[in-house]
Amino acid sequence: MSFYFKGKIPSSKSILNRALIIQSFAPEVRLLGESQADDVQSMRAGLANLSQSSIECGDAGTVLRFLALRVSRISGVHTLTGSERLFSRPQAELIPILHQLSVDAELGGPALRIRSSGWRLAVDGLHVNAERSSQFASAVLLSAWHLPFMLPISISKKVVSEGYFRMTLQMVRDFGMRVQGSGPEFVIPANQTITRSEPYVCEPDLSSAFAVAALAAVGGRADIEDFPKRSLQPDSIFVKIISDMGVHVRHDSSTLIVEKSKLVRGVDVNLTSCPDLFPVLGVLCALTGGPSEIRGIGHLKFKESSRLERTCELIEWMGARVQVDDSAGESRVTVTPTRTRPVGGTIWKFNADRDHRMAMAAEVARWAGFPIQVEDMKVVSKSFPEFAQITASAQPHRGKA
Numbered sequence: 001m002s003f004y005f006k007g008k009i010p011s012s013k014s015i016l017n018r019a020l021i022i023q024s025f026a027p028e029v030r031l032l033g034e035s036q037a038d039d040v041q042s043m044r045a046g047l048a049n050l051s052q053s054s055i056e057c058g059d060a061g062t063v064l065r066f067l068a069l070r071v072s073r074i075s076g077v078h079t080l081t082g083s084e085r086l087f088s089r090p091q092a093e094l095i096p097i098l099h100q101l102s103v104d105a106e107l108g109g110p111a112l113r114i115r116s117s118g119w120r121l122a123v124d125g126l127h128v129n130a131e132r133s134s135q136f137a138s139a140v141l142l143s144a145w146h147l148p149f150m151l152p153i154s155i156s157k158k159v160v161s162e163g164y165f166r167m168t169l170q171m172v173r174d175f176g177m178r179v180q181g182s183g184p185e186f187v188i189p190a191n192q193t194i195t196r197s198e199p200y201v202c203e204p205d206l207s208s209a210f211a212v213a214a215l216a217a218v219g220g221r222a223d224i225e226d227f228p229k230r231s232l233q234p235d236s237i238f239v240k241i242i243s244d245m246g247v248h249v250r251h252d253s254s255t256l257i258v259e260k261s262k263l264v265r266g267v268d269v270n271l272t273s274c275p276d277l278f279p280v281l282g283v284l285c286a287l288t289g290g291p292s293e294i295r296g297i298g299h300l301k302f303k304e305s306s307r308l309e310r311t312c313e314l315i316e317w318m319g320a321r322v323q324v325d326d327s328a329g330e331s332r333v334t335v336t337p338t339r340t341r342p343v344g345g346t347i348w349k350f351n352a353d354r355d356h357r358m359a360m361a362a363e364v365a366r367w368a369g370f371p372i373q374v375e376d377m378k379v380v381s382k383s384f385p386e387f388a389q390i391t392a393s394a395q396p397h398r399g400k401a
Contacts, residue, residue, distance in 0.1 A: 002260070003220030003367055005390055009209045010035040011202035012233055013383055014062070017043045018168055019202055021066050021142040022175050024050070026194040029175070033202030038382045039063060050074060057082035059354070059382065061089055062135060064112065068094050069139040072103045072116045080112040085354070087111075090132040097136060100126050125152035130159040138168035144188045145177070151188040159184075163234030163273030170232055174200070203228045206235040207276045208384040209256070211360040213238065214280045215391065216258040217247045218287065219367035227256035234274040241269055241281065245288055263288040266335070272296030279361035282311045285335040286320035287368055298331040308333075310358050314350075317342060318370060347371045356382040363391050 011033030017040060023029045024047050039060040046055045046067045055071070057064040057080055064080055071078040087110045094112065098105040102120040106113050130137045137155050144151055159165055173179060176195030180187040209224055216222035228236070229251065239256065243249045246264035250257050266288045271278055278297055285292035297308060308331065312322045319340035325332050342348070350372050352359040359374045366372050377388040 003215050003218075004222070004393075005212055005216065006223040006225070008225045009204035009206075009212065009227075010037070010384065010386065012205040012207075013037045013039050014164060014167065014205075015171070015232065016040050016202045017062050017066060018138065018142055018171050019200055020044065020047055021070055022145075022172065022194065024070065025143075025145045029194060029196060030199035031202055032199045035205070036381075036385050037205075038385075043067070053077060054079045054081060057086060059083050059086050061086060061091075061133070064091065065094065065133070065135045065139045066142060068098070068105075068112055068114065069143040072098055072101065072105075072114055073118060073143055075117050076115075078114040078116070080114070082110055084110050093129050093132065093136045094139075097126070097128055097140065119147065121149060121151065125154055127154050127156075129156050130165065131156050132160055134159050134161045134165035134168075137165050141168050141172050141177075141179070141188075144172075145192050145194060147188070147190055147192065150190050153186045153188065155184045155186075157184055161234070161273060161275060167232045167234070203231060203233070205384065206231060206233045206238065208387065210235060210238040210277055211280055211364070211384070211387060212390065213242060213247075213249075213256070213258040214284055214364045215367050217242055217261055217263070217284065218364060218369075220260050222256075222258045224256040224258070226254055227251070229254075235277055237269075237274060238277055238281075241267055241277075242284070245284065264290075266290040266292035266337075268293045268295075270296040276357060279307060279311045279314075279357045280364055282315050282333070282335060283318070283361045283364045283368070286315045286318045286337055288337055291334060291336045293332060293334050295332040296330065297333065298326070306353070307355060307357065310353060310355070311361060314358075314361060314365065317348065317372075318365060342371060345371055347373050350374050352376060352379050354379050356380045356384070360384075360387060363387075367391070 013035050016035055019031050020043050042058045042060050042063045046063060049055055064082055068080060095105050100123050102122045104115040128137045177192045178189055212222050239249055244267050247261040248259040315322050315335055319338050321336040323334040350362045352374055356379050359377055359379050362372050362374050380387040
């Protein structure tokens, strides 16, 4: 059986969640695009309950970080709750940001408690540590509308996933915010208002599009409609990456067409701005005709699971050699394909550890002919619930369970 997909990818959850925060300051703003991703539904529910004392954030780091700054604009006591896994990820940076804005906040148990009388700058300028996530800096920008004072912001020189902060910066400017500077120091003048009158189009999620494109590259064909030729998303680099590997990729008007190909070349790529590509890309690298080096992935340890370790485990099971190098202060992985494949027909019941990206990577391996089955495909609902339906359309491998 061969894989085939023709259709549209839902809106980027990264773009849509940012746009929803902005829209909460101006409900008349129209957003074009939709996503049923859990993270987006959590954001919608949280914004609908801003006046409530408690808001549930689930597993979503974006929802917790963005809503923390959003609710702190409202006088009162607020509690943001979520899973233990969510609060095991980097969240402590929120506390000094809020304190600098004269907002009391504390982390305790799986909850963030905030007591606010609105923002008042308690220092000469707001400093944001973005060394473990750029979302802390994005959260400030997204909620900096209608301030009665000028807000100088300095951001740490090292910014993880800086491309996503640049996305935020462009978006607030698209909605009318005047942000002076290009980093790491910015100034937001007082009394910024949303001036955009035309609808804002939330483009397709390119992290999700990459997973579909990878399935096509190893198993058939995908016609991804309404694919943006220019994108705010750092993950748009995936088109060049798979093309460099030898995958047949072409644009037909507004459709990106990806066809099954022999992956003839390894790649040397830095994923600092687009770490979500790593699990699926790692699987593709195991199928190429030469070694690949993937850099800029040290911060994967702060993601939904032990994503670096689990991806390396998956790649090695596929028969490739994997070398992880931390000597330069930032993790890099070298993947060297071999002709060795898993022995026998027993299917590996793969535990994605509640990580949507790991489930997608394992599915790409399955469509490439490896005896693997994800135990709980429902985890993809975090970002791309349709992915489970797409991959369930055929069963390319049969073996003994």
